[in-house]
Amino acid sequence: MPKLVYDFAEGNKDMLELLGGKGANLAEMTNLGLPVPPGFTISAEACKVYLATGSVPAELADEIDHHVDALQQKMGKKLGQADDPLLVSVRSGAAVSMPGMMETVLNVGLNDDSVNGLAHQSGNPRFAWDAYRRLIQMFGKTVLGMEGDVFEDAIEAAKQAKGTTNDLDLDADDLEALVDTFKAAVREHTGRDFPQDPREQLDLATEAVFGSWNSERAILYRRQERIAADLGTAVSVCSMVFGNLGMDSGTGVAFTRDPSSGQPGVYGDYLQNAQGEDVVAGIRNTVPLADLEQIDKTSYDALMEIMATLEGHYKDLCDIEFTVERGKLWMLQTRVGKRTAAAAFRIATSLVDEGMIDTDEALKRVKGAQLAQLMFPRFDSDASKELITKAIGASPGAASGKVVFTSAAAVEAADRGEKVILVRRETNPDDLHGMIAAQGILTSRGGKTSHAAVVARGMGKTCVCGAEELDVNVAAEKVTVNGTTFGPGEMISIDGTTGEVFLGEVPVVPSPVVQYFEGSLAPDAGDELVASVHRLMTHADEIRRLGVRTNADTADDAARARRFGAQGIGLCRTEHMFLGERRESVERLILSENDAERDAALAELEPLQRGDFLELLEAMDGLPVTIRLIDPPLHEFLPSMEDLAVKVALAKERGEEPGHEVKLLAAVQRLHEQNPMLGLRGVRLGLMIPGLFAMQVRAIASAAAELRKAGKDPRPEIMIPLVGAIQELQLARDEVEGVLNEVAEASGVEWSTPIGTMIELPRAAVIADQIAEAADFFSFGTNDLTQTTWGFSRDDVEGSFFSRYLEKGIFAVSPFESIDREGVGSLIRTGVERGRATRPDLKLGICGEHGGDPDSIHFFHEVGLDYVSCSPFRIPVARLEAGRATLD
CATH class of the missing domain: 3.20.20.60 (Phosphoenolpyruvate-binding domains)
Known part of the structure; x- marks a missing residue:
């Protein structure tokens, strides 16, 4: 068995199949000298063994021990250390990006003893108990298979008891009590206590990430995106940095260009006093990344410099996850970012103009499926429309459909041939079935980097996020906005480019790209997208x-x-x-009883x-x-045998003489085949x-x-x-x-x-x-x-x-x-x-x-x-x- 575990410094961005996208790119950033928390990656080869045998390779434990020891020496503290614990994240990372489809566990290493040490070292007991709460919640759901509602309901109950709707209003005592509630729930639902041994936590979390490769949602996503089923996932174990230490800390996601339009600029989301999953889950509404300049200019300037470095290095749009810990910027992940179809074409030609890539490479970076998306219709700007609200256009397109509130309802309606819009507070990976079935997705929370936005862009599905004016009550199946309430079956339309939401079905018009192909819109008419499409189509035709x-x-x-x-x-x-x-001429051909009748029928058909x-x-x-x-x-040109038999029978009942139908029925019976193909x-x-x-x-x-x-x-x-x-x-x-x-x-x-x-x-x-x-x-x-x-x-x-x-x-x-x-x-x-x-x-x-x-x-x-x-x-x-x- 080859080596199974690699320190971040031992890999590079080309080792995708072995280290997964996350591990390979963490390694690349480490070797570029960027601020990456130390860690190591367990290769996808170990995952393949686990999936094939149900057990990790026998030698994996020793390799992990070696790398844990090295990490502890580097960090100067140990997993589970009572006075100053080392905490790590355990995160999935396949060779092909599958956002939100597999599992992550943060804060591994906390237990009943080390949580007090973390409180003392950080000087922030609230932070320590919040970190422990998050570990038990993620571990319970991801590793122990508990329903997420068990934990969410407990959090809601704690907030209600406090008289608040904001998680940040829960203090250290509230969170310590919530930890006790969570541990009791683990015991009740799994029959075992939450594990206190950090190494057991690490091993179980690793196996859970391996197992999530074959979760229902991961399989569905791979099928949707045509990703090979045998790749497996790597697991990156990274020393924790914390964005939830106070208002001088935070977490965010950044794009080096707008993933919706392809335009250069500062794009992304930032959330103060939060950990990473809070951003992508859309649980709390973020602020635009540009606001970080006012919040923490030092971190903002460092991030801008790193973003330029990464785009220049990868020569493509980069999607970046980062954390600010008490004013110190840390890079947690980068990858070539998912983008809309329009952005793909614009970015490809822009990078050619900027001298980063040649036209061959630009052509490689766009796909026929993306071009097909650009040919879909868009809303008619001249049509009368009743605007409900305007939010964040997260994934372009024009979609109309009946409102549904659950993925199950979306699938059922789609099976009936109905078009639907899936309306949620926020989506999570379990909503993938409904997102695929729906024409579009509308959420009241989250931004351009929320789960709904990222997955919708990857699928080419229209999406509008962060519609704060919408009060979405999934349980009651109703949405209220500006005093108006509507429920399931109400027709709405969403514009994923502008973020507009309309009541009713809005007419559509041909896309500019179709108008270009039809010849009614010149490539130099000023439409930037059409110009990009024209350039790449011209090159494709040339080669x-x-x-x-x-x-x-x-x-x-x-x-x-x-x-x-x-x-x-x-x-x-x-x-x-x-x-x-x-058909009548063909019928005469089929019913012809001699050469003369056949020739006459053919003579009718020839002109x-x-x-x-x-x-x-x-x-x-x-x-x-x-x-x-x-x-x-030939029988395909004749009426069905069943219909003719009914007509003949009814005619006879009425005392009529069904002469022609009888001849047709005889012909159909004569030509009938068990396997006509x-x-x-x-x-x-x-x-x-x-x-x-x-x-x-x-x-x-x-x-x-x-x-x-x-x-x-x-x-x-x-x-x-x-x-x-x-x-x-x-x-x-x-x-x-x-x-x-x-x-x-x-x-x-x-x-x-x-x-x-x-x-x-x-x-x-x-x-x-x-x-x-x-x-x-x-x-x-x-x-x-x-x-x-x-x-x-x-x-x-x-x-x-x-x-x-x-x-x-x-x-x-x-x-x-x-x-x-x-x-x-x-x-x-x-x-x-x-x-x-x-x-x-x-x-x-x-x-x-x-x-x-x-x-x-x-x-x-x-x-x-x-x-x-x-x-x-x-x-x-x-x-x-x-x-x-x-x-x-």
Whole structure:
């Protein structure tokens, strides 16, 4: 077993996976000479052993002993020392930031004896008993599994007895009594006394932090943020410094730039006479960080200097936690800070302008998911709005929904398809389910560094914090503001940029970023965010290898996709053209009883199809348009068997003759399949129903010929779906080529039309070398390839057991959302390699929903595809991620 414990001076910021973000950055700050309290970090490797076996590694105790001894010598005092105790914090720290999701225990080392020594040494008995109270409260909840309400209720009772609502009004005697109450509660609820041995406290706290890696909220957060489940967490043990020694002490969180907007300046929160959890919990409202200059200018000036040092060193926005202990500034943590989507783009380009990073690095620092957030609508500034209150805009966006007061209510409402706003005094990590389910979060306490703000920003969720005018009564399920009371179900709207809260639903308008992509807002029109997006999108387009096409079936969709930067159509689903009024023609085709009736039905459909393709090819003039011949089973164009059976039965009851319905019912019964996804569809339809594919190809070719005569440059590509054997593709190709030649001869116009296939069956991927003999291109249909590889019917399984699979860790993310690299991805890789082994110039693309998924796009770049195709709205995301993929 390698070394498990590292002194802060032994690590650095690049040891994230071993020491976690907190430990690695404490080490980095220590080595930069910044004022960091001494301590050590227990590595994530020890956590992995604990999670796998239920016990810490056998050698861990000796290593901790060694580092505790060294820390005691450095500090000149010992854990549990009666006259002057050494106290430590035990804090989690994963390689990827998971704010508030795991556990922390402060003031480890206090007991019934050492609390008196701390009171004597500090000259502040109130502080000592408050520190002991905090230890028992955190230890009880975090380590011993007690409900937090047990302690909160006791604190509220003590304040009521004192006739106050402020924790600071409780004196030393009150807090000493509260300690006795807490210890009695521990005994009552756990059957054991609060441990007095400091080393036992340290060991139990460490194991509790390890165990919190697999807490429900941590698992949920990892799933939401797609963080690997096997990383584990490190544990940093740091000598305590105290911000609750009086009004000359305090604690705060600082950002080197505004995490909401990206603007440079002094941003953060400060709270006098408090410990760190008081700031992030939002229990007491903070003051802006700038106020520290008046409160303690020496500490403020030192902090500004350190903030500049850290931003220059990390070359990025830094999130800093600090404590002032009787006028002395201490750094407790730094990390590259979470930020909103808008801030991410602004900061990236600002750092380029400041010479800190180059444009490649700037592109790495923004993500497609952030760009998607910037494309969401915003409130219409011209709409009439009833302002309730204005607070702190903690995470931008425009969100409207019904008021709910609990996470459970938010989840239940979201499951019913309702949009909700979660309203709380403050959130805590247990609220994560509700925060995910809600459209936005509104709190009456806390600031930009509260739990609600930090987690909401990380999720891209709209959030307004610190609405002090709101009197939120969760138990009574009501909110009162300025004499007006409203309860569950009341519609409100929150603006996470301005901090405004409105009564009712406020209309929205397109975001400036969408207006830029649509071409209605120039990149130099003065909008700083749009300018940043433009710069990074331009760079992504310059360096990306992957082309980006769109999935579009109408000219309107094609035109919008083209404005968004599509380089063609990667999938036109022709079956969508048979819906609506055209169903009757399709019904006649299906009900035809002889060649003449079938040909007549096809003749009805051909001019309609030609009109469709004229519009589509003209909208994409000069760009490739991949047209998939009809794919789904024919019965999908007919009424349901159940509906028809009811109609026939009712008609007979009325004495009517349901002739047409009887014919339809017979056709539906004839075409009915137990597994239609695996039945008569795709290329099989073309081979079994004479003239069907020929009609479509003739319509495509005729439209292309007409446009060429008009001086246009149509570029159709014909795709044959669901091929599993080279013989299927060759037969279909022969028919397609025959029709193309007929139209070319009849029109006097010649052109080249690539003919390819959709790879959506595992067999097709495995024999891609054979199929490539008859194909000019492959397009991987990852929706069906995922279904046929996993044996899932997406429509059936996503709503039935996928949630359980996600909960149990079988999936980290749905394989229909992000490509399954090990299974489906392996088949794609095989298809690419074997297809190009036969035909090196084979064009390769993907047209499933995965074409717009950022993680999947990086995989498609890696395996050598030529393009991805996605829905029009996701094209900018795909362009950005295709550029980022070249930098991996």
